[in-house]
Amino acid sequence: SSSWFISCMRKADKNKDNKMTLKELKHFLRQVNIEVDDTYVEEIFKKCDTSNSGTLEDLEIEEFYSLLTKREEIDVIYAKYAKTEGEMSARDLLDFLLNEQREQATIESALKLIEKHELDEAAKQKKCMTKDGFVMYLNQEDGCIFNPAHSPVYQDMSQPLNHYFISSSHNTYLMEDQLKGPSSTEAYVKALMKSCRCVELDCWDGPNGEPIIYHGYTLTSKILFKDVIRAIKDYAFKTSPYPVILSLENHCTVEQQQLMAHHLIDILGSALVTKPLGDTMPANLPSPEELKGKFLVKGKRLNKLDAMFSNNNTTVEEDSVSEEDEAVDCKENDQKAKAKKAKIKLAKELSDIVIYCKSVHFGGFEHARDNQSFYEMSSLKESKAFQLADASATAFIHHNMDKLTRIYPAGSRTDSSNYNPVPMWNVGCQIVVALNFQTNTKEMHLNQGRFLPNGFCGYILKPEFQRSPSSQFNPQSLTEGPWLQKKVLHVLVISAQQLPKLNKDKQNSIVDPLVKVEIQGVAADNDKKTTHHIENNGFNPTWNTKFEFPISVPELALLRFVVEDHDSASQNDYIGQYCLPLTSVRNGYRHVPLLTKRGDIIPSAGLFVHIMLMDQK
Structure with a gap:
């Protein structure tokens, strides 16, 4: 499926020598919208440049592409649904959207996704999605854990x-x-x-x-x-x-x-x-x-504010x-009592x-x-x-x-x-x-x-x-009421991609990542679970760890993912996090973006998870 990549690359090969330098490659990746961390591109480039010539030729280029985009966990999902001569037809994609993603999808929406994410023109003509297109779809907003319907202002803004x-x-x-x-x-x-x-x-x-x-x-x-x-x-x-x-x-x-x-x-x-x-x-x-x-x-x-509407000026006005x-x-001292008055x-x-x-x-x-x-x-x-x-x-x-x-x-x-x-x-x-x-x-x-x-x-x-005056909601003691919607959240933490190195100077700066999944809401729902850590792999660590969270009041719950670098000697280092309300979480195979401590997106990094929010039996 890398043929589209090779053909685009030929076009990008400025001097037509069928060789790509590292600089040309980086420029090309930007052009085809493949976001990848520079250090990873350099590592894979070195691995593929077996002739040590400082450039990649034909087979090395194919090898580079397959190493760069290798996602075994997605191969499995793709293979299960690609029933049309090894590719995913619009109908196959629709099956995936309905069965796995639990989306209200139609054949039209499946075709739109192919149009939007497929990179291979030949596949686009056939209205099919290749594995590359499928990876692209999963990594963009359409495959994100955050519900894009909640991205614009969608709530009633006319209340007090x-x-x-x-x-x-x-x-x-x-x-x-x-x-x-x-x-x-x-x-x-x-x-x-x-x-x-x-x-x-x-x-x-x-x-x-x-x-x-x-x-x-x-x-x-x-x-x-x-x-x-x-x-x-x-x-x-x-x-x-x-x-x-x-x-x-x-x-x-x-x-x-x-x-x-x-x-x-x-x-x-x-x-x-x-x-x-x-x-x-x-x-x-x-x-x-x-x-x-x-x-x-x-x-x-x-x-009082009413003074603005009363014509007689007898409304009491104080001067202090x-x-x-x-x-x-701020004046934490003995004069506190005096200051209060x-x-x-x-x-x-x-x-x-x-x-x-x-x-x-x-x-x-x-x-x-x-x-x-x-x-x-x-x-x-x-x-x-x-x-x-x-x-x-x-x-x-x-x-x-x-x-x-x-x-x-x-x-x-x-x-x-x-x-x-x-x-x-x-x-x-x-x-x-x-x-x-x-x-x-x-x-x-x-x-x-x-x-x-x-x-x-x-x-x-x-x-x-x-908001409702008749409500008897108490977050401490959860009685029956409209707030009580018992659910179970199933989270499968599958893998992560391109986690940033934390310390560029240290030789052994490759991270040993682990993932924490937590729920914050009413006291009864608060919970946190942690995967094992994976030694020396920030590029494509795989956990395949399942967690279950019982939820009582989903409307007040927040779901948060935190990725940390395991350190047995001291506190774990922060790598990235993402937090969103449970009401905006989408089911299925989802990409989770990661944010820096300051709340900015970490380009090309992410988690890959499977989410199921079910009613409690």
């Missing part, structure tokens, strides 16, 4: 804002190597470009009367508030059209607060929400759809509000542009039910939030049915660890902030996986049982 999980682990994208580098407007840009929809602005009085922003923990470089707002305006909606929440952490004097309000209004213009959307006092939060292209300011407000709990957290003077101009996200102190679920309006939101410290999630999960879920809740990491986490966002999503919290930016850890990967579907737009609609 608090019915969505909102991507808000912004600073997380300032990685180790950027800490010393660019000023932090860069951090905001990076976060917004990754569809983060809630960013935090730590505002302090600056010189020349201009408010400044700087991050307490890392960058000492201080940047102007107005420069950050300009950067945010430029990049906010490049990857997602849905609203961005500007969470103000305000430490400024009244004068500089007035300037903050001026900059927000002046720079953001009509994109800034400065009054409720309708002409009457709303009863719940607007939807992401209604707020497309808009900015919401989260901060303190001196009075109690200080944000978070600011207090500290009042800050709030500029009316800044107070007036806080519409849908008014920060209020959390006084317990009952207090909130009786006193808190839908536009008033609380921020809870992780320890407090986890405590509440353990003790009164159902009340927490109901609180989040008509209000927003933001969870922030403990001030004590100076080691840059992150808290696990999953238990917070389980109780319906929308703004789960992972603030610690030095490390891109498992928690960040879970966050990236959660927001992967729905157009990667930064909003994911919560399951119905976290």
